[in-house]
Amino acid sequence: xxxxxxxxxxxxxxxxxxxAVISREWTIFMRYPSWIISxxxxxxxxxxxxxLTARAFSGPDNTGLLQFQAATGQSEYIGFIAIGTxxxxxxxxxxxxxxxxxxxxxxxxxxxxxxxxxxxxxxxLLGSSVPQLVSxxxxxxxxxxxxxxxxxxxxxxxxxLSLLVILFAIPPIYGLGFTFASLVITAREANAFVFLVRxxxxxxxxxxxxxxxxxxxxQAIAAWLPQTYIIRAFRTAALSASSFDAIAPDLLMxxxxxxxxxCLGYTIFKWMERRAxxxxxxxxx
Amino acid sequence: xxxxxxxxAIALKDWKKYWRYPLNAxxxxxxxxxxxxxxxxxxxxxxxxxxxxxxxxxxGTTDFMSFILLGTILTNFINAVFWGxxxxxxEDMDDGVLESNWLTPIPRLLILAGHSLTNLLITxxxxxxxxxxxxxxxxxxxxxxVLAAFVPIIPMMLGLYGFGFAFASLVLVMRDANxxxxxxxxxxxxxxxxxxxxxxxxxxxxxxxxxxxLTYGLDAVRGILLNTPTLFPLGLEIALxxxxxxxxxxLGAWAFNKLERQVRKWGTLGQH
Numbered sequence: 088x089x090x091x092x093x094x095x096x097x098x099x100x101x102x103x104x105x106x107a108v109i110s111r112e113w114t115i116f117m118r119y120p121s122w123i124i125s126x127x128x129x130x131x132x133x134x135x136x137x138x139l140t141a142r143a144f145s146g147p148d149n150t151g152l153l154q155f156q157a158a159t160g161q162s163e164y165i166g167f168i169a170i171g172t173x174x175x176x177x178x179x180x181x182x183x184x185x186x187x188x189x190x191x192x193x194x195x196x197x198x199x200x201x202x203x204x205x206x207x208x209x210x211x212l213l214g215s216s217v218p219q220l221v222s223x224x225x226x227x228x229x230x231x232x233x234x235x236x237x238x239x240x241x242x243x244x245x246x247x248l249s250l251l252v253i254l255f256a257i258p259p260i261y262g263l264g265f266t267f268a269s270l271v272i273t274a275r276e277a278n279a280f281v282f283l284v285r286x287x288x289x290x291x292x293x294x295x296x297x298x299x300x301x302x303x304x305x306q307a308i309a310a311w312l313p314q315t316y317i318i319r320a321f322r323t324a325a326l327s328a329s330s331f332d333a334i335a336p337d338l339l340m341x342x343x344x345x346x347x348x349x350c351l352g353y354t355i356f357k358w359m360e361r362r363a364x365x366x367x368x369x370x371x372x
Numbered sequence: 373x374x375x376x377x378x379x380x381a382i383a384l385k386d387w388k389k390y391w392r393y394p395l396n397a398x399x400x401x402x403x404x405x406x407x408x409x410x411x412x413x414x415x416x417x418x419x420x421x422x423x424x425x426x427x428x429x430x431x432g433t434t435d436f437m438s439f440i441l442l443g444t445i446l447t448n449f450i451n452a453v454f455w456g457x458x459x460x461x462x463e464d465m466d467d468g469v470l471e472s473n474w475l476t477p478i479p480r481l482l483i484l485a486g487h488s489l490t491n492l493l494i495t496x497x498x499x500x501x502x503x504x505x506x507x508x509x510x511x512x513x514x515x516x517x518v519l520a521a522f523v524p525i526i527p528m529m530l531g532l533y534g535f536g537f538a539f540a541s542l543v544l545v546m547r548d549a550n551x552x553x554x555x556x557x558x559x560x561x562x563x564x565x566x567x568x569x570x571x572x573x574x575x576x577x578x579x580x581x582x583x584x585x586l587t588y589g590l591d592a593v594r595g596i597l598l599n600t601p602t603l604f605p606l607g608l609e610i611a612l613x614x615x616x617x618x619x620x621x622x623l624g625a626w627a628f629n630k631l632e633r634q635v636r637k638w639g640t641l642g643q644h
Contacts, residue, residue, distance in 0.1 A: 132562070137411070137414065139572070140440075141418070142572050142574075143427050143572035145426050147426075150429070151420070151426030154418055159417065278399070282406070290409040295410040296417045297417060
């Protein structure tokens with residue numbers, strides 16, 4: 088008689104494992120409701136620092152603002168900066184949450200025992216991202232609403248094109264998160280790596296200024312960062328009445344970056360998984 | 373004498389712990405520069421022929437980077453004292469050593485002050501390196517009397533110690549205040565005018581800024597070092613800072629002693 092062991096895995100059992108991880112992460116996520124405060128407050132206060140500085144740069148007679156309008160082609164700076172900072176916040180939170188998903192399991196002391204479960208191990212990482220993605224989509228919605236209500240930003244572009252940009256932004260942003268999660272598991276000073284990556288995004292991707300004001304070598308680096316395209320495409324789609332053609336080149340770049348970062352994330356995860364078995368160091372931090 | 377030895381021991385322990393993670397130390401230097409980079413390039417986008425005329429109309433100087441860098445350095449010191457003591461207590465709680473430290477026969481306010489010493493020294497080192505790097509990258513120039521700038525800085529920092537004591541007592545009671553600290557420190561940075569002249573704030577927000585004594589500290593230091601016009605006469609701003617110092621030191625020590633006694637009664641000192 089043929090016996091069925093618990094260790095035999097298939098697509099269905101892997102999906103069940105994924106569902107279990109999602110369910111666990113969701114329970115943990117809902118257990119600490121302070122994220123609700125962050126959800127409403129951060130989208131308001133983070134751009135505020137840059138917006139008030141921009142207001143000072145404009146001057147009482149808007150001398151500076153005219154120059155900014157000439158440089159960016161945008162009629163108002165508030166929406167321009169708000170969108171840049173919103174995308175930066177998204178990437179920042181993904182680095183902290185998805186990037187630290189496995190690291191946090193190490194801290195809790197559950198990673199090693201979970202690793203021994205006869206299931207698809209990538210589900211641990213993928214499952215951790217789902218509640219995070221839901222909360223981030225919520226944050227994007229709340230931010231848009233708050234910018235309209237409190238900052239008076241007029242989103243005159245297309246809602247559907249904006250949603251399309253968000254859809255294309257998910258693979259590169261989360262692919263980077265997966266890559267990061269696998270790398271920081273072996274690093275003792277993981278915080279410093281988050282500061283480095285988010286710093287690169289902050290400096291090169293034009294969150295508060297047009298890329299054109301950067302020196303040539305910095306523009307060349309910006310061209311290799313997906314966040315540059317996300318910010319530009321989202322500004323075009325949300326702030327001006329542009330057609331699909333206006334964002335199509337950026338979406339194409341995002342598709343390529345998305346494929347690259349997801350593949351890299353998965354490859355590094357597999358490398359880390361193999362290395363963990365060889366060194367037996369997965370429980371250490 | 374024994375109190376001084378205790379201060380030294382606390383500071384030395386924090387010093388060793390800090391340098392145990394050298395990458396974090398490097399990031400302390402570069403973090404403020406990373407936050408400043410978007411401001412620098414944004415300033416370029418608003419400038420006409422490299423001159424930030426709009427900014428000058430509010431602040432009295434077109435050299436916006438020196439204005440903002442000074443604000444950033446002072447904010448670094450403010451954060452070191454303001455939140456440093458509370459965070460250090462939280463770390464002791466998490467490490468499980470707070471209760472045993474509390475049993476040592478030294479004044480508890482001294483333990484708090486000891487925690488801030490290393491913070492201040494590290495902030496001085498990292499801020500100096502930051503200024504050198506920033507001067508090379510963005511340019512930085514002060515033309516006032518650096519020694520005179522300490523006249524407003526000293527009462528401001530001492531007043532902050534008072535606030536730090538009060539905040540530390542709150543950490544003892546709440547046992548976690550990270551979200552609150554992150555947000556309030558960010559708001560404080562905004563409303564004290566760390567990266568812009570508060571005169572440019574909308575009229576309905578300006579009273580918030582003027583109600584925070586630290587605003588006058590930043591304003592006075594910039595007035596002395598950059599010769600920018602101050603919100604009020606310099607003498608009045610310094611007098612306000614001295615009053616703030618006396619009030620906060622008294623209030624902070626009172627709040628700490630009261631809440632610390634309460635926590636001992638509850639017996640929750642070792643919990644986190």
